[in-house]
Amino acid sequence: xxxxxxxxxxxxxxEKEDVTLDCVYETRDTTYxxxxxxxxxxxxxxxxxxxxxxxxxxxxxxxxxxxxxKSTSSFNFTITASQVVDSAVYFCALATRSRLTFGEGTQLTxxx
Amino acid sequence: DGGITQSPKYLFxxxxxxxxxxxxxxxxxxxxxxYRQDPGQGLRxxxxxxxVNDFQKGDxxxxxxxxxxxxxxxxxxxxxxxxxxxxxxxxxxxxKWTMNxxxxxxxxxxxxVV
Numbered sequence: 017x018x019x020x021x022x023x024x025x026x027x028x029x030x031e032k033e034d035v036t037l038d039c040v041y042e043t044r045d046t047t048y049x050x051x052x053x054x055x056x057x058x059x060x061x062x063x064x065x066x067x068x069x070x071x072x073x074x075x076x077x078x079x080x081x082x083x084x085x086k087s088t089s090s091f092n093f094t095i096t097a098s099q100v101v102d103s104a105v106y107f108c109a110l111a112t113r114s115r116l117t118f119g120e121g122t123q124l125t126x127x128x
Numbered sequence: 129d130g131g132i133t134q135s136p137k138y139l140f141x142x143x144x145x146x147x148x149x150x151x152x153x154x155x156x157x158x159x160x161x162x163y164r165q166d167p168g169q170g171l172r173x174x175x176x177x178x179x180v181n182d183f184q185k186g187d188x189x190x191x192x193x194x195x196x197x198x199x200x201x202x203x204x205x206x207x208x209x210x211x212x213x214x215x216x217x218x219x220x221x222x223x224k225w226t227m228n229x230x231x232x233x234x235x236x237x238x239x240x241v242v
Binding site: 025047049063 | 163168169171172216218227231232236
């Protein structure tokens with residue numbers, strides 16, 4: 017069985033604050049991929065990043081950064097200097113050979 | 129523009145009626161998916177298709193049916209057997225059915241049973 021847990025249902029911050037979205041996963045597979053998607057109010061999910069199970073390097077893309085730690089089965093997402101446009105639901109997902117599993121999502125609200 | 133088009137955006141259905149949600153993609157992707165989104169439950173897979181004329185049940189297929197007669201089209205029928213159909217439905221596609229490919233999503237259809 018595989019599972020993705022996003023313990024934070026809702027987060028509210030003030031613009032320019034840094035915010036970290038947590039993602040913890042479970043799988044018995046040794047080869048897998050982890051994803052983050054953003055769902056703005058318009059509804060469609062937008063792909064943000066993919067990371068495979070053998071690559072634990074952290075990644076930074078502009079204000080976004082991702083911290084993958086196999087030892088704790090976590091793939092956390094940090095937004096630096098948050099902006100109102102970052103307000104959305106963010107999903108973490110785990111892909112193995114047999115299936116793609118999404119977490120429950122974290123609603124991020126960035127207030128001006 | 130390349131992408132995935134879902135229609136209609138909002139759909140109302142009376143209890144006991146079947147209804148079909150449309151999903152069309154012009155990305156030339158082999159794999160297509162239907163997900164259901166309920167508040168606090170993330171996305172749950174209803175059906176998926178790896179290739180034309182083939183599809184498989186996902187985690188919550190009961191009360192739903194699909195067809196994949198054309199590469200670009202993957203319609204979902206919500207039947208009267210689906211006990212709680214009110215939800216947000218998302219269609220997605222990916223180049224192949226492999227774990228390292230990201231999915232592209234449509235804007236969704238919000239179905240309400242009245």
